[in-house]
Amino acid sequence: xxxxxxxxxxxxxxxxxxxxxxxxxxxxxxxxxxxxxxxxxxxxxxxxxxxxxxxxxxxxxxxxxxxxxxxxxxxxxxxxxxxxxxxxxxxxxxxxxxxxxxxxxxxxxxxxxxxxxxxxxxxxxxxxxxxxxxxxxxxxxxxxxxxxxxxxxxxxxxxxxxxxxxxxxxxxxxxxxxxxxxxxxxxxxxxxxxxxxxxxxxxxxxxxxxxxxxxxxxxxxxxxxxxxxxxxxxxxxxxxxxxxxxxxxxxxxxxxxxxxxxxxxxxxxxxxxxx
Amino acid sequence: xxxxxxxxxxxxxxxxxxxxxxxxxxxxxxxxxxxxxxxxxxxxxxxxxxxxxxxxxxxxxxxxxxxxxxxxxxxxxxxxxxxxxxxxxxxxxxxxxxxxxxxxxxxxxxxxxxxxxxxxxxxxxxxxxxxxxxxxxxxxxxxxxxxxxxxxxxxxxxxxxxxxxxxxxxxxxxxxxxxxxxxxxxxxxxxxxxxxxxxxxxxxxxxxxxxxxxxxxxxxxxxxxxxxxxxxxxxxxxxxxxxxxxxxxxxxxxxxxxxxxxxxxxxxxxxxxxxxxxxxxxxxxxxxxxxxxxxxxxxxxxx
Numbered sequence: 031x032x033x034x035x036x037x038x039x040x041x042x043x044x045x046x047x048x049x050x051x052x053x054x055x056x057x058x059x060x061x062x063x064x065x066x067x068x069x070x071x072x073x074x075x076x077x078x079x080x081x082x083x084x085x086x087x088x089x090x091x092x093x094x095x096x097x098x099x100x101x102x103x104x105x106x107x108x109x110x111x112x113x114x115x116x117x118x119x120x121x122x123x124x125x126x127x128x129x130x131x132x133x134x135x136x137x138x139x140x141x142x143x144x145x146x147x148x149x150x151x152x153x154x155x156x157x158x159x160x161x162x163x164x165x166x167x168x169x170x171x172x173x174x175x176x177x178x179x180x181x182x183x184x185x186x187x188x189x190x191x192x193x194x195x196x197x198x199x200x201x202x203x204x205x206x207x208x209x210x211x212x213x214x215x216x217x218x219x220x221x222x223x224x225x226x227x228x229x230x231x232x233x234x235x236x237x238x239x240x241x242x243x244x245x246x247x248x249x250x251x252x253x254x255x256x257x258x259x260x261x262x263x264x265x266x267x268x269x270x271x272x273x274x275x276x277x278x279x280x281x282x283x284x285x286x287x288x289x290x291x292x293x294x295x296x297x298x299x300x301x302x303x304x305x
Numbered sequence: 306x307x308x309x310x311x312x313x314x315x316x317x318x319x320x321x322x323x324x325x326x327x328x329x330x331x332x333x334x335x336x337x338x339x340x341x342x343x344x345x346x347x348x349x350x351x352x353x354x355x356x357x358x359x360x361x362x363x364x365x366x367x368x369x370x371x372x373x374x375x376x377x378x379x380x381x382x383x384x385x386x387x388x389x390x391x392x393x394x395x396x397x398x399x400x401x402x403x404x405x406x407x408x409x410x411x412x413x414x415x416x417x418x419x420x421x422x423x424x425x426x427x428x429x430x431x432x433x434x435x436x437x438x439x440x441x442x443x444x445x446x447x448x449x450x451x452x453x454x455x456x457x458x459x460x461x462x463x464x465x466x467x468x469x470x471x472x473x474x475x476x477x478x479x480x481x482x483x484x485x486x487x488x489x490x491x492x493x494x495x496x497x498x499x500x501x502x503x504x505x506x507x508x509x510x511x512x513x514x515x516x517x518x519x520x521x522x523x524x525x526x527x528x529x530x531x532x533x534x535x536x537x538x539x540x541x542x543x544x545x546x547x548x549x550x551x552x553x554x555x556x557x558x559x560x561x562x563x564x565x566x567x568x569x570x571x572x573x574x575x576x577x578x579x580x581x582x583x584x585x586x587x588x589x590x591x592x593x594x595x596x597x598x599x600x601x602x603x604x605x606x607x608x
Contacts, residue, residue, distance in 0.1 A: 139396040145367070147396050150387060156357045157392060160364020160372075167325065167346055167370065187388070190357035198349075 043247040046081070047073045048304050051273050053110045055296055058287045061127045064135050065103040067271035067283035071210040071244070072177060075266055076107045078250040079175050079206075080115070094172040096161060098146045100154020101179035101208060102136035103284075108144070109133055117143040152185025154178060155205065159195045162203040162261075177206045181213040183228065195261040196236040203261040204254060205237075208244065210270035214284050232263045244268035274299055306464040306500070307405050309441040311336035313448040314373065318344060324452060325365055327351060329358040329376040331405070337375075355385040362400045363392035371399060371452060377411065378404025378420030378462060382427060393458045394432045400458055401451040407437060407462035408499060408548035409577065412591040416581045419591075420462075425551030427460040428526040435526040436481070437462040439502040440470045443523050446479035454481070464500035465588075471506050472521065484529040484536070485521040493517035494540040496555065498525065501548040501592070504575075507599045508544075513607075525555055533559060537568035544606065548597060550577040575602050 050073050058066050076099075084095045099108055109126065112118045118133070118141075125131025132141055136149030145161075148154045158176035165172055182188050195203055209228065211218050219226050232239040238258040242249040244266025253264045270284070271277025274296040288296055315336035318324045326340065327349045333341050341348040351358045355376065362372035374381060381404040382389060393400045404420055411418035427435045436451070436459060438444040444463060451459050472479070475487040484496075488509060495505035495517055502521065508514045520536065522529070536543060537559070545556040556574035563572060577595045584594045592598060 139367075147391060150391055152356075153360060153388065153392055156360020156388070157364040157367070159357065160361035160366075161368050162364070163349070163361060164365045164368025164370050167365075168368065170368065187356035187360065190351070190354040191360060193354065194351055194357050194361065 043074065043077055043081070045304055047077050047247070048273070048300055050077065050107060050110050052297060052300050054106045055288065055293060055300075057106065057110075057123065057126055059293060062287060064127070064287060065106065065284060066287065067277050067280070068101065068179070068208075068210070069104045069106040070272045070274070070277065071268040071270045072101070072104050072206075072208040072266075073107050073272070074245045074247050075177060075206050075208065075250055076104070076111065078247050078254065079177075080111045082251055083173070083254055084175070094170070095175065096145050096172065097175040098148070098154045098158045098161070098177070099137055099144075100146070100148055100158070100176055100182060101151070102148030102154075104177070104179070104208070105135070105137040108137060112143040115143070151179065151182045152187040155182070155188050155191040155195075158203060158205070159191045159198070159200065162195070162200040163198055165202055166198070166200065172202065174203045175206070176203070177208060180207055180209045180211065180218060180228070183207070183225070184213075184222070192232065192235050192237070199259070200261045201259050204258075205261065205263045206244075207263060207265045208268050209265050210268040212270045212279065212281055212284070214281065216281060217279075228265055232265075236260055238262040239265065241265045241267065245272055273303060306438065306441055306444045306468050307466060308335045309444040310403065310448050310463055311340070313445055314452065315340045315343075317449065317452045318347065321371065321452070322347075323369065323371045325349060325370050325372045327358050327362050327365070327372055327374050329353060329355045329380055331376045355380050356388050359385040359388035359402070360392055362402075363388075363396060363398055366398040366400050373401045373403060373452070375403040376405065377418060378407045378423050379418055382420065382423055382460065386426070390430050394430045397432045397457055399456050401455065401461050402459065403461045403463060405463050406465050408464075408501070409591040409595070410465045410500070410588055412588045413585050415585065416583075421549060421577045422551040423460070423462060424525055424547070424549040424555070425553030427462075428553045432458055433526065434459045434481075434524070435462070436460070436524050437499040438523045439498050439500075439521040440468055440472050442470055442472045443479050443521065447481070447523065450481050462499065468500045469503060471502055475521075479521075479523070482524050482527050482529060484532045485523065486518065487521050488517075488519040490516045490518040492540060493542040493544060494536050495519045495544045495546065496522050496536070496559070497546040498523045498555070499548050501546055501597060504597070504599050504602055505544075505546050508603060508606075511603070522555055528558060530562065533562055534566055534568070537563050537566060537570050540570050542571045542573065544573045544575070546575045546597070546602065548577060548592065550579045573606060575605070
């Protein structure tokens, strides 16, 4: 069980996340199309998971937290952080989406630091439920973190996983919903209004349910720190394309890479955020 | 076959606490019920939810367990197909996916329950091994291999219940990835797998084919190409009998290999039709409608 009454959030997550956004933009210059905006919406979530929680705990044999990026199209932020941690090399980053490289626009199991091959939506949570169950059966310590997109909640398989996570009372499973309210095509709450509010659905399945600002690192950190006796979901209200004005809430940036002018504007805006 | 699988699984589970059975609302008959009683934590029923059945097995395998997914063949392979492909096969995880009632075993339940093209589908996925034992004794050996030795994805295609035993005095033991000589002969070789093997053994009980060989090709993928080449060049006639349809059948693979190798053996291929035949009745009734009966094959071979 996780308990930390007054969790400390180490250092400067704001400037760190800003730097991550810049690196992602730089990388986006090297390929014709990739998922900038969906990575930007979950940067603070992934940052807190990797930089505050995901580690081997000293003194606990076999302890291993794992993180599954179910929304595989957000993997750019994973790559940047794994590179920073030395699990991916300069060459890995340089050869992103290129022949001879091993990093694609969706993450592959077997690449250092990547725990699941995702990209097709609605797969990660089922695997996360299996991993949490595997830890429970073997009495292995460690939390299973899984980040899903709100679009994945439209996949029936996600609800099969939500049902089983609750049935098996997986208190070692924490799920984040990157609730940026945009799928590839349009604003989801407008296209599918009957689906909302989201939190009620999880509560009905018996999940410990929280709703927070998904760009507030302290809120993310504190939500993770809360102990739970059922699987936990943290619904993170986020902004797709967060940090670059022309990308925010604009579906086209699910796919597009910025041109020279757009790139310059984006870097300028991010530089301003730092001040 | 399913009872033999259950017996072996239960036996192995006593020795290996990593074995987990994940089922999708299929009744735990025979030794599966005993397993459930003895190890309730390691028996997981996802309910009528096959995507999570497969997804969970992937996660369990990644945590070091040896999971087995188990339900009726159509629901093991077809309903959660993309999960089989992406979660298990793409990630190359040691998960055995058991399909009960492969072919048209569920003869009264209609085409929704007929896994009549499962072999073609399963063999088409990279990393997947496909095993369809010919009798309960082969189920015993194949199950032990899946549970103890396999280190990748396996589609283990079983029949249902009451299949006779043919391989008690086989010329060779069952080995994964190997074509097995069961009855030694010459001139004609019968190549078969699964419960439909019974027709090959009925045929070699006839005077005309008493000198024929029977091979069990229970590992359909990876195919024992080396031995197939030998068979194609050492027999005049090769008769393939299989309860499946589609482009990836054993017969089609053999014909392709024969062409590539310039082999001149006559190849006769008996298989399910590429058709939803609307018929209910016994397993034999449905097979007969597809042209897979002893009498029909015998008369076709005689023609």
